[in-house]
Amino acid sequence: MKNTFLLLIIIFFCQNVYSQYYYTYSSTPDSANIYMNGVFKCQAPCKVKFNWKEAIDDKILIELKVDGYEVLKDSLIERPKRIPKIIKATLTPAIPKIEFDSNSVMVVFDRFISDVENNKIIGHKKSLKKDNEDIIWKSASIPDEETFAKKFYDYLQEAGIQNPFTENKKLFSDPDKNFKRRPRYVIGVRLIDIETNIYEIHKKYVVFGQNAVGITKMKLEWQVFDRSTGKVALKKLTEPIYKYRQGMYYFIATIMPTFELGISQLFHDPEFINMVSKSDDVSGLLINKDDSTKKSIVLDEITNPAFEDLSKMIQYANSSCVTIISGDGGHGSGVIINDKGYVLTAYHVVDGAQKIEVKFSNGMKLQAKLIAYDFPNDIAIIDITGEGYQALPINTTDGNNIGINVLTIGTPYELELGQSVAKGILSGKRKRDNNIFLQTDVAVSPGNSGGPLLNEKGEIIGIIQEKIAHKDVEGIGFAIPMDRAIEVLNIEIKQK
Template sequence: MPSCATIISTPKQTVHIVGQPAGSTYYANDKKLKSKPLNNGTAGAVSVRLPRKKKSELLIKHAGYKDYSETLYPTKRNAVAYLNWIPIVGALGQLAVGVSNGDDTNFLGTGLLLGVGGVLIDNSTGASKRLNKEEIRPNMLALPTALAGGQTIQCGLMNVRIKGGDKMGNLIIENDPEEILYFGKSLDIDAEHLKANINSTLKELGYNVPGTEGQSVFSTGSSSRYTLQGEMRDVKYDIYASSKYEALARFETRCNVEITWKLLNQNRQTVLEQKTAGTSVKFVKGGNAAFEDAFENSLYAFLNNPAVAPALAKPATATAALESKPALISIHRNKQPTSATDNGITLAARSVVIMETANGHGSGCIISPDGYIVTNAHVVGDEQQIQVHLSDGLKAQGKVVRVNPEMDLALVKIEVDGLTAFQLPVASLADIGADVFAIGTPADKELGQTVTKGIISGRRKIEGHSFLQTDVSINGGNSGGALVNRSGQLLGIVNAKLIGRGIEGIGFAIPAEQVTDALQLKFTE
């Protein structure tokens, strides 16, 4: 029985694939495979033939599903190959009892030739090997279905709540843990990189993602109607090696992540929140591939939530679009206070506060005595809580209650009463060439309520929005502060300036009379 494994088992091994969608396409080492349906009662189950001699990188594709890949190795021995040893053992047995005549010599030679020849042939064809798996159960994730012409969506924030040095997992060699793996050393991920990957993935899936984040000198907020946020607190990351000798080892890197996703509308209201897990196995030694695949799988799991599609669907009619506007926020309006000793600028300065965030600081304008404050959307960014420093030194925790990114405006509420507040005008009070004063916190928090003087240089219509142009001195930290006249009346909310060689004294403010409608406010006396 020469070359028993080659004859009986053949150089290829049958591998069953169970659990994938029916009609999938199969590849091994980039070559398309023929598949044969299995009559085991499982829809889509097939068998494929893979070479025994070398590793096979199996790839499964199906329209509407994420590709699945797995590597199979020829690590086991094919039992049929041991049949080659029968003539060898017989010949050696004959040799042990002694060779008495020519016939016995012929038997000995023939036995050794057949046996050794069979071993050599089986080894050369690979028939003596057996792949490490005879069945594969791929977990193929369905790709989210994007809505044609749906609402705009964009990732605005990705928080990684894992510190450098936190334990993630182990390097496991021959089933024994050998080394602890730490975040930042074995796996290095950047929140901004993840944010960019999310937006790229959304685009690839067909979601309506703006080409930019709407950032310009006039508006640094997102122009998307919906914002996606993610928070990752846990990563499990293990590397498995089959041998302590790297040149001989086969590696598997397994990763599991858990992420809490939030879908927010333009008013910072949470439309949908869900915690999803993503897992992945990559047949490589470490690296970011397994993590990025697991991260993407977690995102897919969230986007496959049946509540996502209705949220991103555009209103069917113009009436529905109007009804989608946020509810009005009622705010108390008091008359602008007067004093025999204080002039208007001094009173106005009391109504300007410092807005401290994780990334720095800006300014804000109190518009009601019970603690509502207007600032820029780019000042609050993606934060929900803001530290507010009042002019008298008091600090209060502010909650972001509404944001209009297109207008670069945000509304913050602090639980403090009896404040000196601006009165938002219902019509423009700004005259071209009139003296104006900017009040804010330029450069450093120690410079709170700084007052600078200039004039109204003009009115501008830019990118569909109206702005007041001024030559008043504006610096980083003035954003969200007040532009007032000599009487202390609020004219605008400072939001930008032009910077560059040869450019001086070109700043912009959002007209104060636009704030009420932009933030959907309703004033009560």
């Protein structure tokens, strides 16, 4: 009796150890290689047979591998039930994990453009009956630009590359971090070509109702525009190939996975990684030069007349405060700083503009060109055609006098509101990334960007940059102080 009982125990033990288990795998993308404890088993879709004696330290490590994708890992840490299991696995494109510091350049995605002609035949659906059906490219049916942008930002975040969504979103958690850095690199992508073919498969190979296999190929041209130089800094061609298994239907579902693989290829490019991992230390660049050597900008010292009251000062300063209209229809403000027509403004007001117009208080408009700028500090100088302009003097010391009365003259919101005056006080100074900014309660709006922050003598103590608004706060404006502006633009003021 004891021997019989012992024999039953041995048989039961052997059945558990040597029992066959069956896992059926399907993968996206198709044809993932399946490994168990490092031993290749098969290529998905397939049925994996194994038994518990293959376990190492009471564990079986399962890995699915496809070139260009993250390895998908799973572990069995206890003996499974003897019930066949069906698993549909989805792998994600491999994205490098790179440690960037907080001063690394910031990147934004601009747009996805398709060069593929509408109604072009880009492939075929081939059935088992040998019937072929053309696959037609329909521009209207592809995902919208926002979908492409969201996916690109997801991968930027995963790679650790600085982008607007890595900025601090809590406005009042830390006053020194309320300033948002401006992106240096703008990335766009052009779909040069696309090809896709879908093949119906025999029913005995169908898994999860996926009765077709296919391949989608893209040619994507990536362009990286450097806003600090105004030039395309990098062009790269990626050619992602996405293998899939799905129902015998239109290929539209394969566009985003193929695009994602193209992002992965770009992010693995050494030139691209080297570019976006640099510190954002570009400053004092002059355009229309063959090099980035900073040139001195010499201004003659000027003084304002004595004013009877504030109203007289505003009337006088009004002639020196201008509206700047960029070619894309946007506008900002600026202030004339010498009789030759040099105008100080915020760089983002004229960034990328093919045409710049300056509108005066009397309605006159003149052409201008960008001659110097400092990208990190968002400050620029444009040059108006002609000479003999009334300018306002620069004051580099009053930025230290917290509590003084200040005002700005600019164009908030609409062009029709040009030469609007807003008053307040200089309420503080804030430090960020070793830069000091003037804080004011002057009511500023987006169109005021680039306008002067003036003291009661009509002297320029800062250039308006941005505003913070909150339901519990009327509004806080910030300006770059003039001592910083003349330093980064390499301005010299020649004494009389």
